[in-house]
Amino acid sequence: MTDDAPVTTAASPVTSSGPAAGATREGRPAAGPSAGGRRAKRSQRRKYLEIAFFVTPALAMLLLFVVWPVITAVQMSVFRWNGRGPLVDFVGLANYVSILGNDVFVGSLVNNLIIVVTSIAIQLPLGLAIALLLNRKMWGQGALRTIIFVPYVLAEVVAGVIWFQLVQPQYGVIDTILLAVGIEPPAQGWLGDMDLALWTVVAILTWKYLGLAVILFLAGLQGVPEELYEAAQLDGASWWQVQRRITIPLLGPTIRTWGFLSMIGSLQLFDMVWILTKGGPANATSTMAVFLVNEGTRSNNFGIAGAASVILFLIALVMAVLYQRLILRRDAKGVA
Amino acid sequence: MTRKMRGATAVALGATVALLAGACAGQGTADQETTDGESTTAEGGDATVEWWHNSNTGEGKEYYDQVAADFEEANPGVTVQVEAMQHEDMLTKLQAAMQAGSGIPDVFMSRGGGELQNDVDAGLLRDLTEDASDTVETISAFTGQYTVDDSVYALPFSMGLVGFWYNKDLFEQAGIDDVSDSPTIDEFYGYIDQLKAAGVDPLSVGAGDKWPAAHYWYYGVVRECEFETVEAAIESGDYSDECFVKAGEDVQEILAKEPFNPGFLATGAQEGPTSASGLLASERVGMELAGHWEPGVVGGLREDEKVPDWLGWFAFPTFEGQAGDPSDQMGGGDAWAVSNDAPDAAVDFAEYLLSDEVQTGFAELDMGLPTNPAATGSVANETLAQLIPVRDGGGETQLYLDTRLGQSVGNAMNDEIALMFAGEATPQDIVAAIEEAAAAQG
Incomplete structure (x- = not known):
């Protein structure tokens, strides 16, 4: 069902673009059981050629940079290989078994899931609140919107390096401020303490990605018809009632799409963690991507890394499909 | 119209093929280069x-x-x-x-x-x-x-060699007048206590990068194990000799003194002022365990980019009853x-x-x-x-054990040592992790 949808959407801009549109419209009625079958066939073939023309370059890129690496990873995952020479040492599913029994990998998976859940649980209400606030006409609105959005525009590595300096124990800005107001910061620092490190990373991620949520929600708010507000006001609805009954329900599709992006981003999380902690201390902040980089390029266990990447791929795929089916279903129907 | 379209499609397809071919050709060109080099040698000088x-x-x-x-x-x-x-x-x-x-x-x-x-x-x-x-x-x-x-x-x-690089000024301030070139572990603990008493963090270690922490354990092995024992263990993959566990216990004893810079579990090795070398360079810690590169690194992290005069060196301490030759070093x-x-x-x-x-x-x-x-x-x-x-004093020099064992076993070992620094692994766990990784390597 959902598989058909992209084809129609992909084809429609083609047919509606330029002179080709007229031709197709002309061809379509002729496609019936009556005469003129050849013409229909020709126009049909031309449509395929058009599709091929526009799709081929993108498809080639996809094959080269997505499909081929995925196949290679699957192939690698059933061998023991240190990166030198040909793949010869076939081990079957041993790499998968070893990973699933590996505490570090399981811990990384749990960390990923924690980040998926907390990102949405924190950024959704916070982002919504800020978006509603910034949607009101007020002084400095534009400036505030920019300030909220700036972290998102900043390169992840740059933001990571800045935060790494800020949260340094004793000498960092944050500890200095805390000490100045008489609060004792954690002795091992925010990233050096196993119980705090993951939450510090989550806090920094929230700072970094809140801007995206706010900007998307603000865009969604522009699509809520003004008349509804007026009608509600005439009916004597309070500001809170208006938000709860009108704004948020109409913002639904935007929120659901943002949730999807946030989930995928959390599953793939790598750069920020690598800059801040490299997965430490004691793997407290390790994610699946960190695990597979450690195993692959650092330890030369390419078979293990291949198996880990296949597992990461499957988990992301299953979660994405489930999200599409269960949560985005309503929105997809609306489009079709 | 149709024909035009077909032509364009052909162009697009052609471009795609060229792209794929180009991607594959990368390897071929590199090959050619090396063979070219060879053939010219054969022909002339x-x-x-x-x-x-x-x-x-x-x-x-x-x-x-x-x-x-x-x-x-x-x-x-x-x-x-x-x-x-x-x-x-x-x-x-x-x-x-x-x-x-x-x-x-x-x-x-x-x-x-x-x-x-x-x-x-x-x-x-x-x-x-x-x-x-x-x-x-x-x-x-x-x-x-x-x-x-x-x-x-x-x-x-x-x-x-790897050894302790220390700040002579801070040692002096802490009242440590007599610094031995090759101290015993008790003398070393004395330095730590005196530095602490003077309000100086005794040691910095980049445990965030793991290998700087692992160097402590490698030195434990060099001190506690005979050189031949280590060689035999690497050869056979059998690390059951007690000395490997003892090396871990020595490191645990050092850890128990809490000599390290705050946040050492997240500290980097030598990049920037917040790294372990940076802390030594900015005179915030008394000493750091590091290799012969340290003067260069510390110099590079100072404002004047010069190796400071106060930088001194002494060997890793020796332990009572150790099986390793005291003149053996790690580097x-x-x-x-x-x-x-x-x-x-x-x-x-x-x-x-x-x-x-x-x-x-x-x-x-x-x-x-x-x-x-x-x-x-x-x-x-x-x-x-x-x-x-x-x-050149006659002892053996053991190579950094992670390099010695290769990336696969070496990193598994370093990961486990870093866990011990975080209090999440025991000396036995380190030995087990090495044996397991060595066995998995086949």
């Missing part, structure tokens, strides 16, 4: 030697450019193509070339041990035992870690390896790099600790020169 090194800044880079030019002058027809790269970049590029089995430079740096063994097993390195026999003879004291099955595959040009170095399909001129060039002349210049610029005995007296920096008699 002309050859190109591609040389990768990591002295990519300042005097070191200038010196190596000069060395290459001198060699070209003395060997008409030979061109040395120098690629000076930042260290990490070089490692990444080398690893990619080794995996592809093509595009490998003719002369490049190797760190020896299990990493070298992997390259030798894959048939990528040239056996230098016969081809460079004179040089191998000169530096024979150091070739052990670059030997696989009695054949020497790389020529070590710098060999250093490592860098060697020049020659790729298997390099022209003969590459071997000549590698030998030239080890010559009295080049090694002396290398020492005078403090680029490392030379292996050629003719150059060891020329190390300019006094603190660094202090390491030479310790290194």
